[in-house]
Amino acid sequence: MSVDVELRHLRAFASVAHHRSFSRAAEELLITQPALSRTIAQLEGNLSVRLLDRSSRHVELTDTGAEFLVHVERVLATLDQALAVVSHRVTLRLGFSWLLPDPWTQQTVSRFEERTGATVALTRSDDPLQALRQRTLDIAVVRGEVDAPRGARVLHLFDEPRVALCSEHSDLTRLAQLDWTDVRYWPLVVNTVSGTTGPWSWPADQRPKRIIETSNYDEWLETVAAGRGIGIVPEVARRRTQHPAVRFVPLTNAPPSPVSLVHVPDAQRTLIRRFLDAALETAAE
CATH class of the missing domain: 3.40.190.10 (Periplasmic binding protein-like II)
Incomplete structure (x- = not known):
């Protein structure tokens, strides 16, 4: 008898059997719950047997499912061992x-x-x-x-908190902090390729009136250091950026950066x- 069973079917079944939950298994496998349900249905259809008893509250293995799980776990363990042999080259x-x-x-x-x-x-x-x-x-x-x-x-x-950044000669250095809604009053330097903050970060009527565009982090940092405008960046930059010509200013009420x-x-x-x-x-x- 030829049975069309793929590795994804076995991993999906093992995860549901382990968690006794489609939702938790879907989270572990990083797929949607409907996709997981379809995968299990395909497996049961290909085998012509019911492996799981489902209800609105819980999932249980059938007798056949419990026996099948023993073999599935053995197959997956053997595969993981085989992968480990070559993993040091990966x-x-x-x-x-x-x-x-x-x-x-x-x-x-x-x-x-x-x-x-x-x-x-x-x-x-x-x-x-x-x-x-x-x-x-x-x-x-x-x-x-x-x-x-x-x-x-x-x-x-x-999520990471945000902080403001400015030139050492900027008037912003005189402030103890900058509120998110007040950023619009300052020229804003934006990294258009990989930056986390730009005009898109505010409603249309609250956006900074002047935008200076750069295309990478180094250009962005040097443009701020040159006093062309201020920048908004995740807080990690304050701990990791060493530049004598810039200063960091606390930013209040800013949405976090995912x-x-x-x-x-x-x-x-x-x-x-x-x-x-x-x-x-x-x-x-």
């Missing part, structure tokens, strides 16, 4: 545009490499989403709103899933 390409979040990055990379034996290559790109489209990256760390490539998936990790991972499911799927697991664990700590 590299996951993690892209970013500027200043990776810390200590999240260091802890996540360390956790992932210890578990898999694979190596993470950190690759800076002015436009990591474009690099992802071109398949020169496997995962991209993206700040702010994400215009993800078609078919890509976005995993929100956490940090997300973006990936394309068809690229190194198993390795990416392991990295996402490590990323979420670190973010939750």
Whole structure:
């Protein structure tokens, strides 16, 4: 008898069986609950047997499902062992545009490499989403709103607070703080490629009247240092940026800046899933 069962079917079934929940399994697998339900239905249809008893409140294994799970777990464990043999030769390409979040990055990379034996290559790109489209990256760390490539998936990790930045000679240095609604009264320097703050960050009637555009973080920083305008940036820059000609000013009532991972499911799927697991664990700590 020829049965059309794929690895994704087995992983989906094992996850639902472990969590006794479609919603929690979908979160673990980073897919939607309807997609997970379809995958399980395909598996049961291909096998012509019911593996799970479903109700509105819980999910239970049938007797056949419980027996099948034993073999599925053995198959998945054997596969993971086989992958571990070659994992030390595998590299996951993690892209970013500027200043990776810390200590999240260091802890996540360390956790992932210890578990898999694979190596993470950190690759800076002015436009990591474009690099992802071109398949020169496997995962991209993206700040702010994400215009993800078609078919890509976005995993929100956490939010970062924002801070204002200005030249050492700016009148802004005389203020103890700057309110988000008062940014419009200052010329705003914007990184149009990978910046987290721009005119799009405010309603049309509250936007800064003068915008100075740059195309990467270094240009943005030097333009602010030259006194062309002020900048708004995640707080990580205050801890990590060493520039004698700029000053940081606390920013009040500013919306936080989201940090997300973006990936394309068809690229190194198993390795990416392991990295996402490590990323979420670190973010939750």
